[in-house]
Structures are given as C-alpha cells and as structure tokens.
C-alpha cells in the first residue's frame with residue numbers, strides 16, 4: 001500500500017503532493033501515526049466534502065420532526081437537504097406535528113441579495129407560523145446570507161416578539177463557507193441545541209430507572225427504530241436521541257437522563273461535553289453498528305447502572321437476538337469471507353461499519369473520513385495537541401458552567417473510577433485503533449485517489465456516497481452508499497446487522513460487475529441522439 005502513496009503523491013504538483021502526503025497514512029496500531037485532518041481542501045481537487053450549512057441543517061437539526069427548519073437562502077440549498085439523507089421519523093399520534101416531509105426555504109432571489117433578505121425571512125416565518133403553529137422555528141444561514149450580512153438572530157428575536165406566546169425561534173450562523181466542511185456545522189448546531197433547547201423542561205417522564213440519551217444517531221434508513229426496539233426490550237428508558245426520530249420535548253428533557261451514549265463522536269461530542277459540565281451526566285462512546293458491538297453497548301449500559309435485574313435482562317435479550325443473527329451470518333460467511341472493502345464516508349461510519357465487515361470475515365484495506373478531526377483518527381488523547389487554526393476559530397465556542405439548580409453528579413468520584421476501567425468514560429480511540437497495520441488511512445480522499453485505489457487494489461465493495469457511486473460502478477466495482485444506505489436499512493442493532501449481511505452478500509456475490517464494459521471501452525466514439 002506504500003506503492004499507492006508514492007504513486008499518487010508524485011503525480012500531483014510538488015506542493016500539492018507534499019500537502020496530501022500528510023493526509024495519506026499507513027496505519028500502525030502500535031504507534032498511531034499523526035494524520036493531517038480538518039484542514040481546507042486544496043482548490044482544484046475534487047473532494048467528497050459538503051458544507052457547514054449541510055452539517056448544521058441537514059445533519060443535526062434536520063431529523064427533528066416538530067421544528068420548522070427554514071433555510072434562508074437560494075432554493076437549491078433547501079432542496080439538496082430535503083430528505084436525501086433518508087432520515088425517518090414516526091409521530092406517536094396522527095395529531096402530532098411532523099414537518100419532515102416539508103422543505104421550508106426563503107427562496108432568495110437576486111433582488112434579495114442586492115437589497116437584503118431579512119424582510120423575506122420575516123415573511124416566511126409569519127407564513128410558517130400561520131399555517132402550522134409550530135412550537136419552534138429554526139433559521140439556517142446559507143452562504144449569501146453571510147456575504148450580504150443579513151442578521152438571522154435579530155430576525156429571530158424580532159419575530160419572537162411579534163408572534164408572542166410560547167414560540168421559540170432561533171437562528172444559526174451556519175453559512176456554507178464558514179468552516180472547511182460539514183463538521184463546523186455540527187459544532188454550530190450543538191451550540192444552538194444547548195443554548196435554545198436542552199434543559200428547558202424539568203418534568204421527568206416515564207420510568208425513573210435506566211434513563212439514557214443516545215447522541216449522534218440520526219435514524220437513517222430506520223436505524224433509530226431498531227435501536228428503540230432493542231432498548232425497549234431490555235427495559236432501558238431512552239429519554240432522547242440527538243436527533244433521529246426526535247422532538248423538541250425530548251431535547252428539552254434530555255438533562256433528566258443519567259447516562260449519555262455517544263454514537264457519532266464527530267457530530268455530537270460537543271453536546272456530550274456540555275451536558276457533563278452543566279448537569280453532571282457522564283458519557284461513554286458506544287457503537288451499535290454490528291451485532292457484537294450492539295451487544296457490547298447493552299452490556300456497558302447494564303454495567304453502568306449496576307442493577308442485577310438489568311444485567312440479567314440484557315443477557316437474555318443478547319442471547320435471543322444473537323441466535324437469530326448468527327444463523328444468518330453462518331449461511332453467508334463462506335461467500336463474504338476474505339473479500340476486501342474500502343470505506344470513505346463522513347466522520348464516523350468509515351470506522352463503525354468496519355465491525356459489520358469484520359463479522360462477515362471481510363478486510364478493510366483502506367478507509368478514511370471526509371471531515372473527521374485528528375481525534376476521530378488517532379483517539380481523543382491527541383486533542384490537547386491539535387493546533388487551532390483560523391478556520392476553527394471562526395466557530396463560536398460557548399462557555400458552559402455548572403447549572404445552578406440542575407447540576408447533579410450521577411455517580412461518586414470513586415464509583416466513576418471503578419467503572420472507568422471497563423466503560424472508559426469520555427474516551428474514543430478513533431479509527432486507527434481498529435485498522436490492521438499497513439492498511440491505508442486517508443483523510444478527505446480526492447476523486448483521483450479514489451480511482452487509483454480501485455485501479456490498483458480492485459476491492460470487492462467500495463463504500464461512499466452518491467457523488468462517487470456511479471463513477472465507481474462504471475469501473476466495475478459495486479458501491480454501497482453508507483450515507484443513505486441506497487434503498488436499504490436499517491443497519492444498526494441486531495436486525496440491522498442481518499439486513500447488512502444480506503445486502504453485502506448480494507453485492508459482492510453478483511457477477512454482473514465483472515461483465516460491465518463502458519461503451520467507450522469497445523468504441524471510443526459513442527453515438528447519441530436528442531429525443532424531442
């Protein structure tokens with residue numbers, strides 16, 4: 001795999017090659033090498049990345065069903081983030097609000113760019129309120145909003161006064177260009193959640209026992225539904241999920257839980273940290289992608305609460321669910337064993353899905369994030385050594401202190417210390433901890449590097465997103481979208497693992513890919529006709 005690195009680097013202009021070399025790393029578990037991450041993409045390179053607005057609106061706030069999320073900007077921004085992520089939701093009654101199927105946008109025109117768009121935004125809020133009477137309205141800034149200086153926060157305050165009553169209106173300065181990727185948008189969204197929603201409702205609903213939050217789960221392809229099923233079966237009380245299948249009430253109530261579980265570290269670690277400081281809720285990293293990892297998560301929860309009743313129930317559920325999973329896995333294993341996978345996705349799935357491939361006996365020979373930070377690669381222990389650059393400084397840091405009335409340590413210091421040996425509070429070891437020595441870890445993979453990887457190593461499956469999908473398939477390699485799961489899912493939890501095994505078996509076992517020849521491979525001239 002070193003040959004890949006050398007070949008790619010020498011092809012680039014010298015300066016570019018030097019910079020890319022710092023983001024293309026050969027894994028070595030024993031002495032985790034440093035990787036360059038969360039820096040600007042080099043202009044001219046085709047990146048997989050998206051923008052800050054996408055991370056804030058599309059990713060973190062988008063899945064909450066009863067907030068009217070208004071995109072202040074040109075229609076394309078709202079349209080692009082309109083359900084393409086396949087984030088699902090299920091209101092508990094027919095009367096409950098559900099705005100997920102709608103796409104709210106101010107549809108900014110040239111006129112608004114020249115003369116300002118605040119009036120149009122106010123009008124959009126009025127209209128949304130009159131039509132839907134939502135409990136909350138959120139405003140998301142796109143690039144032109146920042147460039148012309150519209151103040152979405154002032155508009156939010158103004159409209160709260162105008163409408164009056166209980167309505168909560170808040171804005172996000174998540175202009176697309178504000179950070180180097182979606183990642184800045186996550187941070188901005190987390191700050192907004194904390195300032196505007198978390199901790200506003202002290203009523204303790206449901207059972208007092210085993211109260212947890214799941215952070216960084218977005219119900220893509222129904223993942224949250226499967227996890228909710230598993231928690232319910234175990235008698236674990238899921239107070240809130242950030243933000244798959246979520247509601248405003250669940251966010252406002254989240255501080256009544258006793259444990260935070262972080263699934264996608266990249267997008268939500270800020271909320272976990274802030275809630276620990278303000279309310280005294282400890283957090284652990286969990287990984288419910290993969291059947292064995294799901295069982296591990298459940299056992300961790302049981303150990304945290306330390307109640308024999310829960311410990312026994314979890315063992316019973318794991319035994320029952322794993323029997324079903326293993327029966328399917330055993331049938332499939334001989335067809336997937338020894339196959340090669342490559343994963344280049346977002347900021348956490350390139351890591352999480354390696355567990356599912358391991359369960360299938362497959363090896364991940366190259367993986368990386370679009371926008372992970374060094375801690376997502378090397379582990380959180382490197383956080384103090386990460387240099388803060390101008391792009392990171394551009395994102396608001398909010399100061400959080402102990403909440404005067406709600407701070408309540410869930411465990412004593414010595415209890416935490418004892419549990420820490422197994423549970424590893426506030427810890428994430430990153431993707432490099434899992435990857436075999438000598439495999440490739442690449443940050444912000446370029447299109448050229450992707451083509452080279454395929455040409456040189458012919459993986460049996462390549463995992464990425466829609467921009468890569470058809471290019472890769474034209475090269476004769478099946479591509480699994482690990483963002484929206486194509487049309488599949490859920491893939492989380494036990495039933496999700498079964499779905500994944502079956503989908504991957506189909507993909508790596510299909511001979512069709514070897515038969516595919518692009519038309520230009522046999523004839524360089526391709527005739528085409530316009531159909532009128």
Ligand code: CFM
Pocket residue numbers: 055059085182216218220264265266267345346347348349350482483484
């Ligand atoms: Fe977290 Fe996500 Fe991901 Fe992400 Fe995303 Fe996503 Fe993703 Mo697409 S929050 S980092 S910004 S797990 S939308 S649900 S699939 S890139 S790997």
Ligand code: HCA
Pocket residue numbers: 050051054055058084085182346464465466467481483484
């Ligand atoms: C986003 C959303 C995305 C895009 C996926 C893709 C998603 O980053 O704006 O490129 O296919 O999961 O839908 O990550």
